[in-house]
Amino acid sequence: ANKGSSEADIQYNRFFRQLQSHRPKYDVFKAPQNKFAAMLRRLVGTKYFQIFSALCVFINVIFMLADHANASDGFVFALTLQNDIFYFELVLEIIIYAFAFGVGGFYNDPWKAFDFFVALGSSAMWIPGSNPKIAQFAKSFRLMRVIRLMKMIRPIRIILETLLQSLPQLLNILLLLFLVYSMFAVVAVQMFGTTRYGRRLGPTANFESWQNAMYTVYQMVTGDEWMDIMYDCMVSAPWCTPVFKKSENYDGPSYSFGDCGHSSARYFFIAFVLVCQNVMLNLFIGMILDNFSFITDEVAQVEDENWVGGASSRQVAELSTVFQKYDSGTGKMPIKSLHALMSDLPRPMGCREWDDSVRITKYDKATIQMIRAELNVIVLHDREMEHVRATSWKRHLQLPKFKSEVQFSTGLDFEDIMLTILHWRKPSMVPHVTKYSRHQRIEEVVLMAHALMVMDFFQGLVAKRKRNETKVALAQRSLFFRWASTETHRKRRAALVEDMRSEDKTKAEKMHQSMTTVMLPPSRTETILLEDLESVPEDIIWHHNLVKDAHGKMPKPMHGVDVFRSRCKSDLVVLQFIDPTKSEWGPLAIDLSGVDWGGWHLRNTELDSFFEPETFGKGSHGTGKWVRVDFQKQHEQISDDFRLVGSIQDLQSFVVAETAKGGKKTGHAKSTVRINLGSHVYMSLAENNTKTVKGLRGKAGATLDDDKLDGVAEVLGYITGAAKHHAGTRPPPRNLQSTNGNFASRFEGFFASMAPAARR
Numbered sequence: 001a002n003k004g005s006s007e008a009d010i011q012y013n014r015f016f017r018q019l020q021s022h023r024p025k026y027d028v029f030k031a032p033q034n035k036f037a038a039m040l041r042r043l044v045g046t047k048y049f050q051i052f053s054a055l056c057v058f059i060n061v062i063f064m065l066a067d068h069a070n071a072s073d074g075f076v077f078a079l080t081l082q083n084d085i086f087y088f089e090l091v092l093e094i095i096i097y098a099f100a101f102g103v104g105g106f107y108n109d110p111w112k113a114f115d116f117f118v119a120l121g122s123s124a125m126w127i128p129g130s131n132p133k134i135a136q137f138a139k140s141f142r143l144m145r146v147i148r149l150m151k152m153i154r155p156i157r158i159i160l161e162t163l164l165q166s167l168p169q170l171l172n173i174l175l176l177l178f179l180v181y182s183m184f185a186v187v188a189v190q191m192f193g194t195t196r197y198g199r200r201l202g203p204t205a206n207f208e209s210w211q212n213a214m215y216t217v218y219q220m221v222t223g224d225e226w227m228d229i230m231y232d233c234m235v236s237a238p239w240c241t242p243v244f245k246k247s248e249n250y251d252g253p254s255y256s257f258g259d260c261g262h263s264s265a266r267y268f269f270i271a272f273v274l275v276c277q278n279v280m281l282n283l284f285i286g287m288i289l290d291n292f293s294f295i296t297d298e299v300a301q302v303e304d305e306n307w308v309g310g311a312s313s314r315q316v317a318e319l320s321t322v323f324q325k326y327d328s329g330t331g332k333m334p335i336k337s338l339h340a341l342m343s344d345l346p347r348p349m350g351c352r353e354w355d356d357s358v359r360i361t362k363y364d365k366a367t368i369q370m371i372r373a374e375l376n377v378i379v380l381h382d383r384e385m386e387h388v389r390a391t392s393w394k395r396h397l398q399l400p401k402f403k404s405e406v407q408f409s410t411g412l413d414f415e416d417i418m419l420t421i422l423h424w425r426k427p428s429m430v431p432h433v434t435k436y437s438r439h440q441r442i443e444e445v446v447l448m449a450h451a452l453m454v455m456d457f458f459q460g461l462v463a464k465r466k467r468n469e470t471k472v473a474l475a476q477r478s479l480f481f482r483w484a485s486t487e488t489h490r491k492r493r494a495a496l497v498e499d500m501r502s503e504d505k506t507k508a509e510k511m512h513q514s515m516t517t518v519m520l521p522p523s524r525t526e527t528i529l530l531e532d533l534e535s536v537p538e539d540i541i542w543h544h545n546l547v548k549d550a551h552g553k554m555p556k557p558m559h560g561v562d563v564f565r566s567r568c569k570s571d572l573v574v575l576q577f578i579d580p581t582k583s584e585w586g587p588l589a590i591d592l593s594g595v596d597w598g599g600w601h602l603r604n605t606e607l608d609s610f611f612e613p614e615t616f617g618k619g620s621h622g623t624g625k626w627v628r629v630d631f632q633k634q635h636e637q638i639s640d641d642f643r644l645v646g647s648i649q650d651l652q653s654f655v656v657a658e659t660a661k662g663g664k665k666t667g668h669a670k671s672t673v674r675i676n677l678g679s680h681v682y683m684s685l686a687e688n689n690t691k692t693v694k695g696l697r698g699k700a701g702a703t704l705d706d707d708k709l710d711g712v713a714e715v716l717g718y719i720t721g722a723a724k725h726h727a728g729t730r731p732p733p734r735n736l737q738s739t740n741g742n743f744a745s746r747f748e749g750f751f752a753s754m755a756p757a758a759r760r
Contacts, residue, residue, distance in 0.1 A: 006431060006432075008428065008429055008430060008431045008432070009431045010310070011309070011310035011311075011429045012429055012430055012431050012434065014310055014311075015310060015311050015316070015422065015429065016415075016419070018311060018313060018316040019316065019414065019415045019418055019419070020165075020415070021165055021313075021316075022313070022316045022317045022319070022320045023320070023414055023415070024320050024323060024324050024327065024331055024414055026329055026331070027104075027105075027108040028104065028107060028108060029102055029103075029104020029105065029107060029108060030102070030104075031100070031101045031102055031105060032099075032100075032101075032102050036099065037099060037100050037101075037102075040096055040099055040100035041100045041101065043096070043100075044096060044097070044100055053093060054149055056086055056089050056090075057086075057145045057146065057149055058149065059082070059086070060082065060083070060086040060145075061143060061145075061146055063078075063079055063082050063083075064079075064083075064143060066079075067079060087119075087122055090115070090118065090119050090122065090145075091119055093115065094115060094116055094119050097112050097115070097116075114144075114147070115145070118141060118144050118145055121138060121141040121144075122138050122141050123138070124137070124138035124141075125138035147160070163291070166287075166291040169287060169291075170284075170287060170288075173283060173284050173287050174284070176280070176283075177276075177280050177281075177284060180275065180276060180280050181214060181217050181218070181221075181276060182210075182214065184217055184272050184275075184276060185207075185210055185213035185214045185216075185217050186210065186213075187268065188207040188213050188216070188217070188268070189207050189208075189209065189210055189213050191207075191233075191262050191264075191265070191268065192207040192233045192261060192262065192265070193207050193208055193209075194208075194257050194258070194259055195207070195232065195233055195235065195240075195259060195260070195261045195262075196235060196240050196259035196260075197232075198228075198231070198232030198235060199228055199231070199232060200225050200228035200229050200232055201228075201229055201232035201233065205219055205224075205229060216229070217272075217276070220269075220272065220273075220276075220277075221276055221277055221281060223277075226269060226272075226273065227269075229269070230265055230266060230269040232261070233261040233262060233265040233268075233269075234261045234262070234263065234265045234266065235260060235261040236260050236261065236263070237260060240258060240259050240260040240261070241258040241259055241260065242258040242260050243255070243257065243258045244257065244258055244259075303315065305347070305354060306347075306348055307348055307426060307429065310429065315346075318346065319345065319349065319418055320414065322341065322344050322345055322350075323341070323414050323417070323418075325344065326340060326341050327411075327414075330411065331413055331414065332411030332412055332413055333411060333412060333414075333417060334410050334411050335372060335375050335376060335379070335410045335411075335412070336410070338368065338371065338372050338375065339368065341417075342364075342368050342371075342421075343358045343360070345421075348425055348426050349418075349421050349422070349425050349426070350421075350425075351364050367424045367425055369449055369452070369453075370424050370445060370449060371420055371421055371424050371425075372449075372452065373445045373446075373448040373449035373452055374420050374423075374424075374441070374445045374448070375410075375412055375416075375417065375420055376410070376448050376452070377441065377444045377445055377448050378412060378416055378420070379410050379412065380448075423438070476581045477710075479580050479581060480579055480580065480581050480710055483579055483580050484579075489608075489652065489654055489674070490712065492607065492608065493608070493610075493650075493652055493676065496605065496608070496610070501681070504518070504519075504616050507616070515681075517617075518616055518617050519615050519616065519617070519681055520615055520616075520617040520626075522599075522613070522626050522627055522628035523598070523599070523625055523626065523627065524627055524628070525627070525628040525629075525630060526594065526595050526627055526628070526629050526630070527630050527632055528590050528591065528592065528595075528629060528630065528631050528632065529590070529591075529632055529633070529634070529642070530588045530589075530590060530631055530632065530633045530634075530645060531588060531589045531590070532585070532586065532588060533574070533586065533587040533588060533589055534586075535586075535587065536574065536587050536716065537574065537719055539719060539720070540574055540716065540717040540718070540719060541571075541717050541718050541719075541720060542716065542717040543560070543563065543564070543671065543672075543673060543715050543716060543717045543718070544670045544671050544672070545717075546563050546567065546717075546718070547559050547560055547563050547671035548668070548670075548671070550563060553668045553669065554655075554668070554669045555655060555669060555671050556609075556655070557604070557607065557608050557609035557653045557654050557655055557671075558602060558604055558609040558653065559653075559671060560609070560653035560654075560655070560671040560672065560673045561602060561609050561611045561651055561653045561673065563671075563673075564611075564651065564653075564673050564715060565597065565611075567718045568592040568593065568595070568718075569592075569593055570593060570720075570721060571718035571719055571720050571721065572589045572590065572591055572718065572719040573589065573590050573591075573592055573715060573718055574587055574588070574589055574715075574716045574717050574718065574719060575587070575588055575589075575590065575675065575713040575714060575715050575716060576588070576713065576714055576716055577711055577712065577713045577714075578674075578712055578713070578714050579710075579711055579712045581710075581711065582645075582711050582713075587716065588713075589719070590631070592629075595627065595629055596627065597611075597627065598625060598626065598627045599613055599614050599625040599626025599627060600612065600613050600614070600626060600627070601613075601614055607654055608652055608653065608654045609652075609653045609654075610650045610651065610652055610653075611650060611651035611653070612649070612650035612651075613626035613627070613628070613650075613680075614626055615680065615681065628647055628648075628680065629647065629648040630644060630645075630646070630647050630648075631644070631645040631646055631647070631648070631677060632644055632645060633645050644709065645677060645709070645711065646677030646678055646679070646709035646710065646711050647677060647678065647679060647680055647709065648675055648676070648677060649676045649677065649678045649680065650676050651673055651674070651675055651676075652673070652674045652676055653671065653672070653673045653674075654671075654672055655669040655670060655671050655672070656669065656670050656672065657669055657670075658670050672714060672715075673714070673715040674712055674713065674714050674715070675712070675713045675714075675715065676711075676712055677709060677710060677711040677712070677713065678709050678710050678711075679709050
């Protein structure tokens with residue numbers, strides 16, 4: 001079958017057929033996940049179980065082959081006993097399969113379905129009142145399990161699997177033969193349906209009906225005296241009657257036809273022999289020989305690590321196994337997983353050495369880049385074909401569309417990816433004809449490779465900037481946490497917050513609900529603008545003086561909250577950040593006159609008073625009654641851009657003893673109010689819930705972006721009556737992402753025109 005083919009042709013064609021044979025297969029029905037089923041699957045997968053099963057089949061077959069006529073009673077008893085024992089052993093094996101893999105396991109694995117079929121056929125001997133011949137046939141039905149033994153012998157297993165995989169192709173050829181034979185049979189019925197019997201044309205070979213004609217055609221294909229039939233179909237007067245009508249030689253009823261043959265019968269039969277016997281039959285035989293050639297090459301294949309003689313079946317099966325790690329059970333792998341796939345594939349297809357180490361050379365990097373470019377070209381062509389199909393005349397038929405869920409927008413199947421890798425990693429296996437036909441594709445691949453290099457360059461710039469931003473954010477985060485771990489009042493607040501969250505978690509568990517459902521979002525959000533002040537205003541009224549005037553020299557922590565709430569209704573609040581990440585900002589002014597603090601409540605402890613929102617609900621999945629207050633600050637360089645500084649988590653009020661210049665206590669207490677900023681708990685929980693429910697890549701818990709919102713500001717005082725003059729300073733809620741935050745998006749149009757698929 002390979003006569004006239006080069007070594008590269010043989011290896012390439014064999015590799016292509018091996019890819020089709022070892023295409024990733026996935027179970028339609030999932031196996032049970034309980035411990036008992038897992039234990040049975042481990043048992044079935046052991047070598048000892050396979051040996052025991054094969055030994056039972058072997059002994060059963062030996063006994064059945066030893067059966068003979070006029071056997072003694074003892075031999076008949078032993079034969080019957082072993083038949084019963086091995087039958088129940090087979091039934092027990094089927095039961096173990098059912099519990100280990102579920103009923104759907106017989107659909108997933110053809111070999112298990114074959115065992116079930118054998119057990120079902122063997123059960124006929126247990127039917128009450130059955131015919132003894134049926135019972136005897138059912139006993140011998142277990143001989144079919146010998147096929148299961150063949151699976152353990154590699155050459156025989158390859159032959160069996162190849163023949164089974166060739167059945168669809170053989171069925172197509174048989175269908176074509178049937179159609180061609182039917183065509184000739186219909187013509188023969190029209191031409192020779194009334195021809196009189198001759199030397200060969202008679203009851204066993206005639207064209208009186210389509211059924212008889214098909215039977216005669218089959219005989220002629222096998223070479224059964226087709227020339228005698230041809231001569232019989234050429235009979236003419238005076239050896240036949242051209243038309244049946246009354247005459248001196250014919251006294252029967254009149255007809256419009258006679259029993260003569262046709263003068264062009266020789267042309268019909270020559271055409272039949274050439275088409276059906278020499279062409280179609282040889283096509284069928286050639287198909288069998290081609291499969292047999294593939295089988296013999298597969299059996300005689302000597303495996304080597306460098307694929308000098310081509311890939312073996314085991315090596316291609318290993319490629320399929322590695323591919324299944326990256327396709328998420330869809331049969332298609334995204335292009336972004338190419339580097340991981342190449343690191344996992346063994347050489348020469350991948351970069352994994354024989355000792356499982358990964359070594360990527362300059363040549364490997366270059367080939368991976370070209371493979372990536374060609375895969376993007378393939379995706380681009382697939383999308384163009386989809387667009388053509390979507391705009392073709394078929395869409396006007398308004399036929400129902402059945403669309404499967406697309407897991408990967410740039411996913412490619414096993415054959416496309418492995419053939420592309422072979423073209424670049426093992427060019428010695430690619431025939432010259434295939435290389436020549438790829439010239440136009442190579443030009444597109446080179447253009448795509450350049451586009452990808454440009455995209456990688458700009459993505460590298462973005463990654464470098466993001467990396468620097470992350471380093472700065474990590475440094476600020478570390479600086480803030482170090483300060484918070486040493487600052488007395490912040491440590492006291494952190495301990496209280498931790499206790500409160502533990503209590504909320506306990507309450508949620510008692511209600512049999514998750515924290516996601518009990519932490520309610522706000523009813524609305526108030527956005528407050530932070531205005532920079534060059535210095536502390538001269539007309540400021542200090543907060544601690546107001547508290548001292550209203551509540552004496554020894555005020556309580558709650559008095560600071562009371563004064564703050566009463567003054568912010570009409571006055572501007574002057575504050576100063578005291579944490580090291582924002583302390584360089586200087587004094588700031590805010591207008592809180594429009595905030596009604598709905599849903600906020602006061603929590604008093606021994607040393608502090610906290611004014612905080614009520615975010616804990618009862619699992620109603622609704623909206624809370626509290627108001628969220630966000631601080632925004634104008635960008636230093638972009639006047640119309642604002643960035644979120646943080647959300648007010650709580651107000652912390654406490655008092656500290658005043659000291660004189662000499663360090664002596666004065667007997668007075670100074671009231672201090674701090675505004676603690678951050679991200680609310682419900683925000684992180686909602687993002688985490690989005691990830692688990694919708695399967696999106698959302699943020700899970702606190703992130704670096706959340707840490708940017710942490711801050712501690714101390715209220716310095718108030719500017720009397722100034723709040724009403726700052727109406728409209730509060731910016732409208734907007735997307736707080738910086739306008740220069742997505743640097744790569746500026747080049748999106750460039751890549752869209754150069755290589756649409758490259759962006760993937």
